[in-house]
Amino acid sequence: MSRLEAKKPPLFISEPLTRDAVSQSLSLLNGILKSSYGPAGRLKQLHNGVGGCVCTTSQSSALLRALSVSQPVLRVLTASIQNHVSRFSDCGLFTAILCCGFIENFRSLKFAPFTVIKISKHLLSLCMDYLKSEACACRVSVDFSSVETLVCLVRSILTSKPACMLNKTEVDHLTTLVLKAFLFTVPCHAETNAVLGKCVVVPVKGRRVLDSTVLPGLLIEMPEIQLGKPLAVKRTGSNMIKIALFSVSMSGDGFNPEEGTIAVHHGISLEVSELNQLLNVGKQLVEDEVGLVVCQKVMHPSLKQYLKENGVIAVDRAGLSLMEPLGRMTGSKPIASMHLLSSGCYGSLKDLCIESFASKHFIHLIPEDTVICSLILCNRSETAWDELKRVCETAEHVLQLTMKDPLALLGGGCTETHLASYIRLKSSSLPASTFKDLDCSQTQYQLVADGFCHSLESVARSLSHNDGEILTDMVYGHCWFVPSGSPCVPNWSDLVSKCGCGIIGNTEDLNWRFLRGQFGSPITRGCPKEPSVKVTDLLTLDCFAAKCSGLQVALETANLILDLSYIIEDQN
Secondary structure, three states, X not given: OOOOOXXXXXXXXXXHHHOHHHHHHXXXXXXXHHHOOOOOOOOEEEOOOOOOOOEEEOOHHHHHXXXXXXXXHHHHHHHHHHHHHHHHOOOHHXXXXXXXXXXXXXXXXXXXHHHHHHHHHHHHXXXXXXXXXXXXXXXXXXXXXXXHHHHHXXXXXXXXXXXXXXXXXXXXXXXXXXXXHHHHOOOOOOOOOOOOOEEEXXXXXXXXXXXXXXXXXXXXEOOOOOOOOOOOOOOOOOOOEEEEEEOOOXXXXXXXXXXXXXXXXXXOOHHHHHHHHHHHHHHHHHHOOEEEEEEOOOEXXXXXXXXXXXXXXXXXXXXXXXXXXXXXHHOOOOEOOHHHOOHHHOEEEOEEXXXXXXXXXXXXXXXXXXXXXXXXXXXXXXXXXXXXXXXXXXXXXXHHHHHHOOEEEEOOOHHHHHHHHHHHHHHOOOOHHHHHHHOOOHHHHHHHHHHHHHHHHHHHHOOOOOOOOEEEXXXXXOEEEOOOOOOOOOOHHHOOOEOOOOOOEOOOOOOEEEOOOOOOOOOOOOOOOOOOOOHHHOOOEEEHHHHHHHHHHHHHHHHHHHOOOEEEEOOO
16 A cells, blocks of 8 residues: 655745745746837747747737646736637737736735735726716727728738738738628618628748639639539529538448447348438439439549539538638538438528639639628748637627727827826826725825836837837827937927827927836827828727726736735645
């Protein structure tokens, strides 16, 4: 009998934020995230050290998924950010950097965390009320009857990830494709409960980005298809193609020994019996004038041959991911049993054709009224393609969120610096009753407000990776980036032409100050309602819903971590 080891007591760690190990880990994570932020962010190469795939990225979703985090405090932070990204797809790095900034600035304050949390929640409510008000000067309305603002929004997302390795021509091409794909998914007929369609990404690696394209309907890869031959397909009397969709295996080996035993009479072949059943299904499909049969799994070669001889195109190994869009596009119901075949399960298509991209051959399913489309996405390398796929999916999700709430926030650090200026202005003129309600002094409130504003400004500072100076103006509170190596001059307008988001030019005296300063100054007036540049000059914009959520998630997570007094770890 083996010797039993005595059970160890749990490990109690009091005030975890005061521990050097936690501080160092938090600082390291913050440095990784800050250095990845924005169009000029530095790339990270992630691998597991024992072989396997290597990921080159600056995206929060890929970074946080690949990073191994052992500190309980950091696990809380990363889990919170990953949850935000799973819901909004965008602003993951913004949320993480802001959260780290809140923790760093608030934990140095010498009064109770409970007071800090109450004040910070009040500051958050001021921000959210301002962002959702008509007076907000750092947001723009998105007009879906015109594409200019939508182009800016998509372009800002595509250019924010340098691992995609796109030049200007490629960015313009992909921006058009992403917008076109999104518009395909919008139903043509207005309904009370209209549901957006889906864009399916088809990978073509090793080709030019400019070879990418969008097609209505779905593409299913068919390596065995013969090019040059006309695609003869059976049609109904109304010139439509009837389609049957099978989610059950049609390979003829449907018997699973785990489900029990089957008694077979002497002289009866189970394989022949199953094949006869499949051929009977094939005869039923031919009699019902079905022109296309798609099977999620494997189809028996004899059944495929029988269907082909009777003018029915058979496609197998379609995969689970295509079943939902296929069913929605054609109106067919996936058939889960050979015994449940009925005319009500069939759907219909307008046409079929063959498409070829690189060395791949596809059958193209063209619907009558499409809300499903295929984005044939090309890039030169596998790493760049993986990053580009994530970016295009993010852009599609952002457009969906924007359709629900047609607003966007100014990017390039301008929303962060403008909000910081607004909070400084607002917090300096609060009535005494506010401090009484929060049970704090005016000094305490001002200290938390300064930490709040410095955290916002630290996100804007993270966009610069070349040691150039960063300015903010005292008129609109926008962010301005001075080129690296520029001399210090009395008139900064000689060095900067536009603010970070591109909406304001240097046509007036804006009274700049360095953003690195410890104390800021409030803005003297709001951002102009009419931009000084045209929207077609390509503003940098951020998703309104994602950034608002990121702001809330960052503060709520920081407050949760600040309120931790003990970590209890099981040692067994």
